[in-house]
Amino acid sequence: MKVAVIVFPGSNADLEMFNAVEDIMQVPVEYVWHSETDLAAYDVILLPGGFSYGDYLRCGAVARFSPVMEQVAKAADAGKLILGVCNGFQILLETGLLPGAMLRNRSLKYRCKMVPLRVENNQTPFTADYAENEIIQIPIAHGEGNYYCDQETLARLKANKQIVFTYEGENPNGSIENIAGICNERRNVLGMMPHPERAVHQWMSSDDGKRLFSSILKTWREQNGAAINA
Amino acid sequence: MLKAIVYVTLRESVLDPQGSAVKGALHTLGFAEVADVRIGKYMEVALETDDREQAVERVREMAEKLLANTVIEDYRFEIVEG
Known part of the structure; x- marks a missing residue:
């Protein structure tokens, strides 16, 4: 199994994502520059947080046209x-791999803090190691995480159980239905605003993000037999 | 040379947190008649063409593909002499 961490100009959580894969999944991981046009060698693709292209125009709007995104x-x-965290989630939305769009936080404030999340759906490749409705602690750090979609899309997200994480208690950004993370219908693409890669050791104040990475590994093993480092 | 003047605004159905904050500030300043504020983007796109018809078509494509996110935004534009 081989993991790619995509790096755009302005990505800044790429190192943390890389380290989380090394520490928790313990499989080969490589940085892949946004101009890359071949991702055939990778089994899992991670889009890290940051401010790709300075968030110019809209968050993720320019990154979406990077050569690598066609391959993604x-x-x-x-x-x-495919997992997109924070700016990675915004890019997945702009690309249309996930439905909806991001708005400025309702408070207009950049929120950087540990937040409780509810695992709404543990039947995904990314959440298999969590219990359904489990409350986990994962930090957020964003100014534009106010997830929005129209009512029709929301009904579809609910019907297909595509809402994977919601904010428990206070909603830090005003997102519709307290949405913190969603997946596609097929369950192989997940986008989330909170940063699981920043909660993989106790010294990070929480290690609840560990199981997201272990879930990915577990799913991949189940799908591909036990040959992990092949 | 032609120039496209492109306006991008949040759709009516989408809450505009910046607009709400500015409305609140205007009320504080005593502009009680302010009913609503919507904040958007203004762009000038210089075009190396004199073909207006083609420019309209191309700018629409630019807006749909990149300049606006039609999930949350509306756009309109006009073509003027550059």
Whole structure:
């Protein structure tokens, strides 16, 4: 199994994502620059947080046209696992791999803090190691995490159980239905505003993000037999 | 040379947190008649063409593909002499 961490100009959580994969999944992981046009070698693709292209125009709007994103779309089609965190989530929305869009936080404030999340759906490749409705602690750090979609899309998200994480208690950004993370219908693409890669050791104040990475590994093993480092 | 003047605003159905904050500030300043404020983007796109018809078509494509996110935003534009 091989993992790619996509790096855009302005990504800043790429190192943390890389380290989380090394520490928790313990599989080969590589940085892949946004101009790359071949992702065939990778089984899991991670889009890290940051401010790709300075968030110019809209968050993720310019990154979406990076050469690598065409390959990410192809990988999604092929059923590979794709996780977008924070800016990575915004890019997945702009790309249309996930439905909806991001608005400025309702408070207009950049929120950077540990927040409780509810695992709404543990039947995904990314959440298999969590219990359904479990409350976990994962930090957020964003100014534009106010997830929005129209009512029709929301009804579809609910019907297909695509809402994976919601904010428990206070909603830090005003997102519709307290949404913190959603997946596609096929369950192989997950976007979330909170940063699981920043909660993988007790010294980080929480290690609840660990199980997201272990879930990915577990799913991949189940799908591909036990040959992990092949 | 032509120039496209592009306006992008949040759709009516979408709450505009910046607009709400500015409305609140205007009320504080005593502009009680302010009923609503919507904040958007203004863009000038210089075009190396004199073909207006083609420019309209191309700018619409630019807006749909990149300049606006039609999930949350509306756009309109006009073509003027550059």
